[in-house]
Amino acid sequence: SQQGEEDPQALSIQEGENATMNCSYKTSINNLQWYRQNSGRGLVHLILIRSNEREKHSGRLRVTLDTSKKSSSLLITASRAADTASYFCATFTGSARQLTFGSGTQLTVLP
Amino acid sequence: EAQVTQNPRYLITVTGKKLTVTCSQNMNHEYMSWYRQDPGLGLRQIYYSMNVEVTDKGDVPEGYKVSRKEKRNFPLILESPSPNQTSLYFCASSPGDKFNEKLFFGSGTQLSVL
Numbered sequence: 001s002q003q004g005e006e007d008p009q010a011l012s013i014q015e016g017e018n019a020t021m022n023c024s025y026k027t028s029i030n031n032l033q034w035y036r037q038n039s040g041r042g043l044v045h046l047i048l049i050r051s052n053e054r055e056k057h058s059g060r061l062r063v064t065l066d067t068s069k070k071s072s073s074l075l076i077t078a079s080r081a082a083d084t085a086s087y088f089c090a091t092f093t094g095s096a097r098q099l100t101f102g103s104g105t106q107l108t109v110l111p
Numbered sequence: 112e113a114q115v116t117q118n119p120r121y122l123i124t125v126t127g128k129k130l131t132v133t134c135s136q137n138m139n140h141e142y143m144s145w146y147r148q149d150p151g152l153g154l155r156q157i158y159y160s161m162n163v164e165v166t167d168k169g170d171v172p173e174g175y176k177v178s179r180k181e182k183r184n185f186p187l188i189l190e191s192p193s194p195n196q197t198s199l200y201f202c203a204s205s206p207g208d209k210f211n212e213k214l215f216f217g218s219g220t221q222l223s224v225l
Contacts, residue, residue, distance in 0.1 A: 015136070015152045029210065030211065031211065033213070035214075040199065040219060040221070041123075041218055041219060042115070042201055042216030042217050042218045042219055043154075043201070043203075043214070043216045044216070045214065045215075048213065049210055088153065088154070092211040092212075098144065098156045098159060098170075099156075099211065099214060100156075100167060101146075101153040101154040101155075102153050103151055103152060103153040104153060
């Protein structure tokens with residue numbers, strides 16, 4: 001069953017702008033991860049945030065986690081055309097030996 | 112180069128004709144998993160394996176089989192494919208103690224069952 005739901009489903013911005021996408025989940029988590037998928041290719045791990053963390057940075061990526069609202073956001077600053085991809089959140093609950101993925105946000109960065 | 116290799120990249124078959132999608136990783140990972148990706152549904156886990164000879168069902172195992180005879184290989188078997196198994200399939204692996212923190216994905220297999 002789907003745990004994470006990304007919002008918006010699709011996002012189109014100009015190069016240089018910031019992109020924000022959100023993920024909501026249903027049950028308590030141990031950690032939440034973000035992955036990127038270039039068109040039809042395999043997913044690539046971007047960043048992980050643990051349930052006891054509120055914010056994490058990696059290069060141009062900033063992830064926040066609000067466990068009280070069961071939501072996370074991924075901010076990509078100063079976007080580039082190469083950031084065009086689908087972005088998925090994935091949660092690990094501990095009760096199941098798997099990550100559960102959302103349906104993704106399709107980001108298009110226009111040059 | 113550390114990688115997860117899936118073959119074939121594209122496969123078109125007919126209903127009922129048994130097929131195998133291979134997955135191999137060269138990172139000595141204990142954990143391996145198969146996902147299918149369908150529009151609007153994200154990735155759903157089919158089967159996973161915590162180590163050699165240890166496999167377990169994911170969320171959508173019906174119509175699929177797996178085996179884990181060697182650490183590096185985790186083939187996905189469709190004994191009698193049906194059109195509803197048309198999908199994009201991904202194999203993933205991870206160190207056994209990190210399977211919940213980071214998955215390494217293959218490039219995917221696009222399967223069409225006619």
